[in-house]
Amino acid sequence: MKKVIITEDILKVYNPKTIPVYALRHVDLEIESGEFTAIVGPSGSGKTTLLNIIGGLDSPSGGKVWVNGQEITAMTDSELINFRKDNIGFVFQAYNLIPVLTAKENIEFVMLLQHRSKAERAQRVKELLIAVGLEDKQNSRPAQLSGGQQQRVAVARALAASPAFILADEPTANLDSKSASNLLDIMLDMNFNEGVTFVFSTHDQRVIDRARRVITLVDGLVDSDVRRPPIYLPLNNPL
Amino acid sequence: MSIILKMAWRNIWRNRLRSSVVIGSVVVGIWALVFLNAWMRGMINGYVQNAIKNEVSHIQIHHSAFMEDKEAKYFIENTDSLLNKLKKLPGIEAMSSRTILNGMLAAARGNIGVRIIGIEPQSEAKITGLDKKIQQGSYFENIQSKKVPILVSEKTAERLKLTLKSNVSLQFQTLDGDSRIGCKVIGIYRGINNRTDLITVFLPQHQLNKTFTGSSDSSISALSDISHEIAIMLESTKLLDETKIKIKALAMPYKTEDYKEIAPDTALMESFIEMGLWVIIWIVMFALVFGIINTMLMAVLERYRELGMLMSIGMGRASVFMMIVTETIVLSVIGAPLGMLLGRITVFITHKQGISLSTYSEAMRQYGLSELIRPETDTAIYWKVSIAIVLTAIIGAIYPAYRALSLRPADAIRKI
Numbered sequence: 186m187k188k189v190i191i192t193e194d195i196l197k198v199y200n201p202k203t204i205p206v207y208a209l210r211h212v213d214l215e216i217e218s219g220e221f222t223a224i225v226g227p228s229g230s231g232k233t234t235l236l237n238i239i240g241g242l243d244s245p246s247g248g249k250v251w252v253n254g255q256e257i258t259a260m261t262d263s264e265l266i267n268f269r270k271d272n273i274g275f276v277f278q279a280y281n282l283i284p285v286l287t288a289k290e291n292i293e294f295v296m297l298l299q300h301r302s303k304a305e306r307a308q309r310v311k312e313l314l315i316a317v318g319l320e321d322k323q324n325s326r327p328a329q330l331s332g333g334q335q336q337r338v339a340v341a342r343a344l345a346a347s348p349a350f351i352l353a354d355e356p357t358a359n360l361d362s363k364s365a366s367n368l369l370d371i372m373l374d375m376n377f378n379e380g381v382t383f384v385f386s387t388h389d390q391r392v393i394d395r396a397r398r399v400i401t402l403v404d405g406l407v408d409s410d411v412r413r414p415p416i417y418l419p420l421n422n423p424l
Numbered sequence: 425m426s427i428i429l430k431m432a433w434r435n436i437w438r439n440r441l442r443s444s445v446v447i448g449s450v451v452v453g454i455w456a457l458v459f460l461n462a463w464m465r466g467m468i469n470g471y472v473q474n475a476i477k478n479e480v481s482h483i484q485i486h487h488s489a490f491m492e493d494k495e496a497k498y499f500i501e502n503t504d505s506l507l508n509k510l511k512k513l514p515g516i517e518a519m520s521s522r523t524i525l526n527g528m529l530a531a532a533r534g535n536i537g538v539r540i541i542g543i544e545p546q547s548e549a550k551i552t553g554l555d556k557k558i559q560q561g562s563y564f565e566n567i568q569s570k571k572v573p574i575l576v577s578e579k580t581a582e583r584l585k586l587t588l589k590s591n592v593s594l595q596f597q598t599l600d601g602d603s604r605i606g607c608k609v610i611g612i613y614r615g616i617n618n619r620t621d622l623i624t625v626f627l628p629q630h631q632l633n634k635t636f637t638g639s640s641d642s643s644i645s646a647l648s649d650i651s652h653e654i655a656i657m658l659e660s661t662k663l664l665d666e667t668k669i670k671i672k673a674l675a676m677p678y679k680t681e682d683y684k685e686i687a688p689d690t691a692l693m694e695s696f697i698e699m700g701l702w703v704i705i706w707i708v709m710f711a712l713v714f715g716i717i718n719t720m721l722m723a724v725l726e727r728y729r730e731l732g733m734l735m736s737i738g739m740g741r742a743s744v745f746m747m748i749v750t751e752t753i754v755l756s757v758i759g760a761p762l763g764m765l766l767g768r769i770t771v772f773i774t775h776k777q778g779i780s781l782s783t784y785s786e787a788m789r790q791y792g793l794s795e796l797i798r799p800e801t802d803t804a805i806y807w808k809v810s811i812a813i814v815l816t817a818i819i820g821a822i823y824p825a826y827r828a829l830s831l832r833p834a835d836a837i838r839k840i
Binding site: 242269 | 434734832
C-alpha cells in the first residue's frame with residue numbers, strides 16, 4: 186500500500202530557550218493509504234501536536250514529514266496552505282464550520298478554493314450530503330444544526346476536496362453517544378467502501394475500539410503501535 | 425470572488441448593532457460632507473451671482489488699457505453706435521454704458537476719494553437694479569434742482585454726515601485739466617458690498633460727460649457719446665461663451681471680458697471651495713478610519729478561531745485579506761449611498777427655502793456675500809466621496825487584516 190504519511194525523527198519542543206517542554210520526542214511513523222488509525226494517549230501526551238505537524242498546521246523543532254510523497258517540513262507557509270487545500274481534510278473537535286454559510290455551502294467551500302467547475306461541485310456536494318445523511322439540511326446554517334449534524338457536515342467538507350487522508354482531532358469529544366456512533370458509522374463506511382484514510386486523535390473508547398491501528402503516545406514518545414482487525418464494522422459493510 | 429462577497433455580506437450582519445453603528449457614522453459623515461460642500465458652493469455661487477447682478481454683469485467692454493490703469497483717457501468712442509449694434513445680438517437682456525472717473529467728493533464735514541460713475545438711469549436700473557436699492561430720496565426722478573443730482577451710499581452719507589438735498593462737490597480730472605461740479609444728494613442707496621459702497625457715487629452720464637469732455641479744444645468737445653465701460657447682462661449665464669465671441673467681434677478694437685476675467689476673486693473663491701472640500705473630506709475620513717479599524721479589529725478577534733480554520737482548510741492569506749477588506753468596503757459602501765441620499769434631500773430642501781443668515785448680515789455685506797444661502801451640489805462631489813470612502817475602508821481594513829494574517833492556524837483553531 187502507498188504510504189501517505191511518513192514522519193522521521195519528529196521533535197517538538199516548546200519554550201526551547203527558557204523552560205523546554207518536550208511535546209514530541211523522536212517520533213517515527215508510517216501511515217498507509219486506507220488505514221483507519223487512532224492516535225491515543227493521556228492529555229499532554231502530544232496527540233494534537235503530532236496531528237498539527239502531520240497536517241502542516243505546526244512545524245516541528247526537528248525531523249521531517251512527508252505527505253503523499255512531498256516533504257511538507259520544507260514548504261513555505263503559502264505552499265503549505267495550498268498543499269493542505271488539495272491533500273488534507275480536517276475535522277475539528279469543535280466542528281469549526283463557517284457559521285455564515287449553509288451546510289451545502291460549507292461543503293462546497295474548499296472546492297471553490299480549488300476552482301472546480303460548478304457542475305462538478307454540485308455533483309460532489311449532492312453525493313456527500315447523501316453519504317452523511319443530511320440532504321434535508323443542506324440549506325441550514327451551522328447554528329440550526331445539532332452537534333452531530335455539524336460534525337457530519339465537517340466530515341463531508343473534509344472529504345469534498347478528495348484529500349489523501351483526513352485528520353480528525355477528537356471528532357466525537359463533543360457528541361452524545363448516538364451522534365458519535367452515527368458519525369463513526371459514516372467514517373467507517375467511507376474507509377471501507379471508498380478507501381478514505383482517517384487519522385484520529387482521540388480519548389473516546391468507541392473510536393479506539395473501531396480503529397484498525399492504534400498508536401499510543403506517552404510523554405511525546407510512541408509507546409505502542411498496534412495493528413488489528415476491527416472489532417466492529419458498519420452495518421452495510423460487505424465483509 | 426462571489427463567495428468572498430457573500431461571506432462578507434453575511435459576516436456584516438452577524439453583529440447587527442455594531443455594524444449599524446459603523447454604517448450610521450458613515451451616513452452622518454457623508455451627509456455632512458455633501459451638505460458642507462453644497463453650503464460652501466451655495467455661498468460662493470451667491471457671491472458670484474451678487475457680483476454679476478450688482479457689479480460686474482456677465483460681460484464688460486473697455487478700452488484695452490482701462491482695466492490696467494483706470495485712467496479717464498482710456499474711453500470707448502461712439503458708444504451709442506456700438507450699443508445699437510450689440511442690441512441686435514440674441515441672448516442679451518440689458519446693456520448699460522458708464523463713464524467712470526476717479527475723483528474727490530467734498531462735503532461740509534469732510535471729503536473722501538470716490539469712484540464717480542456716470543450712468544444712464546433707465547439702462548442701469550435694468551442691469552444692476554440700482555433704482556431698487558434707494559433707501560432715501562429718489563432715483564433721478566422729478567429733478568427740480570439746477571445742480572447735478574447725485575446718489576451716495578448709506579456708508580458715504582454716514583461718513584460725511586450727508587442727508588437728502590445736501591450739497592456736495594465732485595472734483596475730478598477731465599481730458600484737458602481739472603474740473604469741479606456742484607451736486608445735490610437726491611438719493612441714498614444701499615448696495616451689496618460695504619467696501620465698494622463707501623467709494624461709489626452715481627450721477628447722470630450725460631451731465632458727467634458734458635463736464636468731462638467740456639473743453640475749448642474742439643477735438644475733445646466733439647466727443648459726445650463716450651464711455652469707459654459697457655456692461656452687458658445676458659439672459660442666462662449658459663450663453664456666456666458663445667455670446668462673448670460675438671460681442672468680441674463687434675466691439676473690436678475694444679476689449680471684451682467676462683465676469684471671471686473681470687473679477688478673478690470668483691475663481692479664487694471656487695478654488696478655496698475645492699481646497700476646503702478636500703480638507704473636510706480628510707477630517708471626516710480620518711475620524712471614520714478609527715471607527716472602522718475598531719469595528720473590524722473586534723470582528724477579526726472574535727472570529728480568530730474561524731479565520732484559523734479557514735487557513736487550515738486551504739484559504740490562502742491573500743483570500744483572507746481580501747475577505748476582510750471586502751467586508752470593510754461593503755460595510756462602508758452600504759452607508760455611503762444613504763449618506764449621499766440624505767445629503768441630496770437636505771440640499772434640495774435647503775436650496776428651495778434658502779438659509780437666512782440675517783443675524784450676520786453686516787459681516788456678509790462686508791464681503792459682498794448674500795444673506796440668503798442656497799446650498800447647491802455638483803455631481804463631482806459624489807464621485808469624490810465614493811472614492812474617498814473606498815480608500816478609507818481599505819486603509820481601515822489594513823491593520824485588522826494584518827492581525828488576521830499573522831495568526832497561526834494551529835493556535836487559532838484551539839482558541840476558545
